[in-house]
Amino acid sequence: MGFLALFMVALMPVLKTLMLTAVGVVLAMDRINLLGPTARHNLNNMVFYVFSPCLMGAYLARTVTVDVMIDMWFMPVNILITFVIGSALGWILIKITKAPHNLHGLVIGCCAAGNLGNLLLIVIPAICNEPKNPFGEYSVCMADGAAYVSVSMAVGAVYIWSYVYVIMKISAEKTSRGERLDTHHSVVSIRSSNAGSENTEPLLISKVGGTVPMLEKMKKGAFGIVRRIRTINLQMLLAPTTIGSVIGFVIGVVPLLKKLLVGNGAPLRVIYSSSEILGGATVPCVTLIVGANLLRGLRRSGVSASVIIGIIVVRYIALPLLGIVIVRGAHHFGMVGSNPLYQFVLMLQFALPPAMSIGTISQLFEAGEGECSVVMLWTYAMSALALTLWSTLFMWLVL
Template identity: 40%
Template sequence: MGFLQLLEVASAPIIQVLLISVVGAFLASSYCNNLLSEDFRRSLNKIVFLAFTPSLIFASFAKSVSLDDMILWWFMPINIGLTFLIGGILGWIIVKILKPNLKVEGLIIASCSSGNMGNLPVVIIPAICDQKGGPFGTRDECRNRALPYSFFSLGLGGFFIWTYTYQLILNRSMRYKAFEAAQAMKIPNTDLDADTETRLLQGNIVSENTVMGERDTENQILVDQDPSSESKIAEISSWQRMRETLSRVLAEIMSPPTIATCLGFTFGGVKSLRSLIIGQDAPLRVIQDSIQLLGDGTIPCITILLGGNLTQGMKSSCLQPRILISIIIARLFVLPAIGFFVVRAAANLGFLPEDPLFQYVLVIQYALPPAMNISTMAQLFDVGTEEFSVILLWTYGASAIALTLWSTFLIWALS
């Protein structure tokens, strides 16, 4: 397979993403009377989070992966976890060295750690099988193995993205908003036209703060007089922290994408449940078909939203060129190089099936551009939406060349 053929195969899904993004940018422009307005984008983003993404994850797991496959491919969850871990470390190093705005710190780490395990593997890997002269067997044999690998990668990637990356964006957004609130409180009121009511309200707030301070002082005196109360307060604080931690874990577990992942594992792994909805003779096949149809809308909607956010991001983004260059180098070149040695070491130790296509899929998981679902999270928490659209624009443009180079190298190395 020649370089130009690989370039065509690797760049096709990237070009699809960019073309659909252009449609979203056009719909959000004045030429369409701002049809894709900010409020509309927020509403559509919530629909993607609550309906489209869970449907795509469930359909991917339930349709293509069985319990035997999960046992045989046990290294793939570990491999994807390593992509998030190593990529997160690279993103953290970028943040520590370049010291960007607090608003985009979480987006930088997420861009380096969370790859697009969705539409890209599903398009690229089977397309590799269509080329003649590859090391992965005949076209039909290769595609029969490639599609389950791709869908298993999609489902596992969704699980990591909606647990690790979701929590990362949530925590960083809360830190940023707390910082913004603290900065706003430090700004004095210099409005000379402030009316009497405003001054009275400020006076009341000061009085209430004074009273609360006096009460806190009285309570502190009581605590000092009763030594046993200190241990009680410590116990109460520990219990409260435990409850808060448990509530956060439950909130993650109860998010729609995570629930869909668990259900997809269940229906894909249990044969009796799988036979109910999967297959030509399944009595409830219409349920799987409906879920699949709903899930098919995930990628187009996310990509259109990306284009709509990009119009604003090109005007208001605070990202410096050196940050974009660092993300591209870390995500598309350094991380895949590390991943190649990880996969080869696992193969030499006998941890992987004797299938070069499986090794190809594992390395490609390190070389994918950032996940578009990060855009959904950024808009859910209202932090860095425009900045991340710019990150996606440049990383996806660079990934057309990077994926081609890595595919060429891997086909040569695995032949």
């Protein structure tokens, strides 16, 4: 296929995503107000606690088998590489732009986590549905594509709600502690000035035993980190998306459970069908929420242009270029098979806009919601061009 034909194939799913996003923008307008702050919060909770876990479980139960997992062993590694490299580039971006402390978690999260689930659920079926797609007939393309998307979605969800969730939680806690300390110091300063005190005693000097030993401070810091990690791990294990993914994997790889639940002749197929129906609401609901949040981003700007440009450079230039090198290198050394659709999905995982779950996490912590809206606005606006061009190039490389 020529480059122009590949470009048209890649453009269609992006246009579909933009149309759904535009509907979300319209529904959030003041005149309509069907997706106001309260509605978005409630819909986010529905996606987080109901729709997304059902989608994970249904997709994985239907598509995953032991053989599929063996064939796709490199995909979890590939996704982990995107998270590690993205977070490292995000940390460098923070140092270069001197982003404020309250945005550190948001910047690293946006650079690390791509939209590995919802966007691929739109992109891959749309590409397979194109008459001139380079990956074969629709039935063959979708049979492989559904497995790739489901594993990508599940693994990405686990990484987001463990790795990125931890980073953003720690950042939010540090920001909250910093604000409390600033308030405390302001109160102390006011009281001291009112009393006419000129005491300049250092804060780290003990009234009884002199300077606080450095070893004691290190011990307290280490114990605090251990306590946070224990709490975060428990929360990660209890995340609904993680539970849904685990249930889906178990049903998929255990033949007896799959025969009981999945298929037209399965005795308990009503359970699977109900979960599939609920899960089908995930993509449209999340995309509508993104559109509504983009409208909020248009109305306020709480993040500097340098940070936004930096995130765009990381997600749409640095990561895709590194992705080509990594995936082609893995294929050269025999770690990735010759299936062109598989290689395409692996490369595409490096070129996606930030995960929509970043907005959900920021809303859960009530930290950086406005800034997240601005970042999502510009990154998703740029994705229309970037994702189309990279998809075209990736298809050309794997054919």
